[in-house]
Amino acid sequence: MNGAQRLLTTLTESGVDVCFANPGTSEMHFVAAMDDVPSMRGVLALFEGVATGAADGYGRVTGRPAAVLLHLGPGLGNGIANLHNARRAGSPVLTIVGEHATTHQQFDAPLQSDIAALAGNVSQFVRTTNHVADLEQDARDGVAAAIGPPSGVATLILPADVSWSEAGEGSAPSNSRTATSIDPADLKAVADALRRANHAVILVGGPATREDAVRHAVRCADAVGAQLLSETFPPFTRRGAGAVAVERVSYLGEFAASQFAEADLIVTVGAHVPATFFAYPNMASDLVPDGAALMELGVSTTDAQTTLAALAEELGAASTPGSIIEADQPEPPTGALTGASLAQAVAATLGEGTIVVDESNTGGIYLAGATKGAPSHDWLTLTGGAIGYGMPAAIGAAIGAPDQRVLCLESDGSAMYTIQALWTMARENLNITTVILSNRSYAILTMELARVGARSDAKAAQELLDLENPTLNFVSIAEGMGIAARRVETADGLVAALQDSVAKPGPMLIEAMLPKGLS
């Protein structure tokens, strides 16, 4: 058994049985070993950002890491944007980056670069395996680091000669790390502060926004009359009928400031101290009102569900959340296709158990309201702000939850960063409906250009924000990658296309022609 075979065996024994891959020469032994370890499912991506984004989506949906196989520094570079999103989501991901053979690195061959420096930017664990004897333990440590808590991106750098060297027999598995318990004194201090505050805000983020944890956060808020907010971009939330209602912090700092304006205490649970997404001239980045106290209920090394349940207990909360969202599905819309009617069409056709991957940006501002009472569904958002996550994450979601339909709501500008994802959807025949929200512009940047106080009417600037001349035809692009596709120009047309797309398995793309620019 060579190193690559040992690595793949170790991964599958550790529960890692999907590998999103875009390999090169230094990974050829790993590729060859795929046939020796048939329980590992290899999924080819034609661009590395598709592979890393898929692992992000898979990790969010399943709570388990997939492996991602990348080729040297440039391959990792291409995958960094979506690893950045995975890092911000706290998604468990095991990145395996092939490196030149240990004996070859002295020659500074053309593809040589500092892989560890790149990996450090997005990983909470980076290790280079320079000896095949260390490979099994390094792999187990990498998987454990990815799972956490805290969950996140772990990167293993794998020289080619470690893959091809004889690895001998495997050793007994070591234990993975386990969650620690929250300190009872910390819990009591937070509970006391919540009871004393006139206007407390509980701000949940990351693992604390998942269904199993956030229900306890609602119990806590109910018990003390606190305001509950979620970070703007939660990784994976349950929504629709039967879920608890959690208001998200607005992306727009002006509105976000008003959400926190009354607070004299902010308790963060898995969330950052609240601040605006970007800075703007003459606007504060800090969203914490003057004089408000800040407390953190750390969940980075504990299980968020257990911790929030314990806080609810400490607060003497009722055993279930006080308010649950009731079913309220809108009628299918007709007439013109706008941001509002698009949202209504999505809500009217949303099937129970759908996983929505949302990268709709400005075109999707009506979605949250319209889908509030739709059948129970899950929702992924752009956690790290690096656009191009949607279609790749949809791949990972569909592979992680093969019995659920995935609805990918994708802006046209964002879609182009990882457009290669369509081919992988076709090859794997995944149950994904991709809706392209075509407004032929980087509409959010048109808005931001005005918000930063820059002139927004001038020609040269507008040309850098406009996606026309030529107009992208996503039907043609999708068909070129083997995906059935259809353009719709009315709300009725979108409803019909959405209904058709779920009527049979496999992928479909719908290009929804919205009015140009901001909705």
Place this chain on the structure above:
Amino acid sequence: MNGAQRLLTTLTESGVDVCFANPGTSEMHFVAAMDDVPSMRGVLALFEGVATGAADGYGRVTGRPAAVLLHLGPGLGNGIANLHNARRAGSPVLTIVGEHATTHQQFDAPLQSDIAALAGNVSQFVRTTNHVADLEQDARDGVAAAIGPPSGVATLILPADVSWSEAGEGSAPSNSRTATSIDPADLKAVADALRRANHAVILVGGPATREDAVRHAVRCADAVGAQLLSETFPPFTRRGAGAVAVERVSYLGEFAASQFAEADLIVTVGAHVPATFFAYPNMASDLVPDGAALMELGVSTTDAQTTLAALAEELGAASTPGSIIEADQPEPPTGALTGASLAQAVAATLGEGTIVVDESNTGGIYLAGATKGAPSHDWLTLTGGAIGYGMPAAIGAAIGAPDQRVLCLESDGSAMYTIQALWTMARENLNITTVILSNRSYAILTMELARVGARSDAKAAQELLDLENPTLNFVSIAEGMGIAARRVETADGLVAALQDSVAKPGPMLIEAMLPKGLS
């Protein structure tokens, strides 16, 4: 005048007047300033790797840096693969990466990451401008660092508040760096060793492979009967009738070893010590024969042309190269489309002054031979091994040399990494003919799988190297991005399509259907 306006003014004063851009919110003042500095040409890319690859191509063709505008760490991440190629080419490139405002960085907002760590991987100059008063000098230093010698990638990190702050008036331009002269003693030592050697190899790379320099290298080799070799992947070479013939080191180590086998002296000029591209089990990476002496004629801080001219002088070389390639253009081929007939079709239709951007990989192995006596043309290669450089570099070449036709020879697998380049070709109406060499596989990896000694017949491995199921349709993809496109299945068809593509300005894509797999 704000910082962004000052920066753009400084850049155009320094001769940087093209900016390949994929901006975001933190770059909005830079974008707005484009209308205040109309001599700067903004070119929008829909993916950052297109922008960085375009700057690489532009730098190789013009010898001058373009600016590249990127959005924070993830934007730089997406651009890293082609900056890696630019670094290996020694292309002058000025990368400008927007950063959060200095006051905002403390909040670790979702898009925050360590930009300098990423930039350091590909840049020979990295500077963060934290005060607007430093911006003009930092920009001048960045441009000077990009121009060199040595030329390369310089990165300026630009916080948003530095862009929007009042910048005051400009200062007088400082001097940029100038080339140093080669030490006469070094020159004499190399000359003496060349005269004494039984079998000397002069190995040129980087700037020493450019037309103006390499002619002197041929004079040197002629004078002492040395063997002249070029590195496998030179950045920008003159070829065809009237050029000097320089043999490239083979990509395949087995052949490369035989090219160096007789050497008792290897003099590198702008080149690495010769080694294989990758390592392989039971094969040496080092291509230097046992006992051969190594000498380096440094050209990193000198002008390669001047240095090689001085060496020729020292050697008492004839004033012109002894052998010049004679015109020998093949007839247009007919019949089946194969690697050989494709090369013949390219050679038969190649117009004088064409710039060939070559990312043809295995499908293009007959090109060098077929085009040897074609009309004078320039040739760009994949210097850093990070695939996806071809179409972006073609954009930069076409913008840098608007009066020359660009022929981009692009493998299907490689094309998909930066397929968004087609849209920018259309928007800018660039004179680029893109030929997709479709063999429906990562053929080079099929070869490498066998070369590393791994089994190559098994199903799971083959699925990670195969580009069918579904088959990509590049005509459909190109049309979706606004490019006229045509599929050809015969050699005659390819000849006709190539002739048509040069008959009128603007871009065209030709999908050339080769036999599946290795040629």
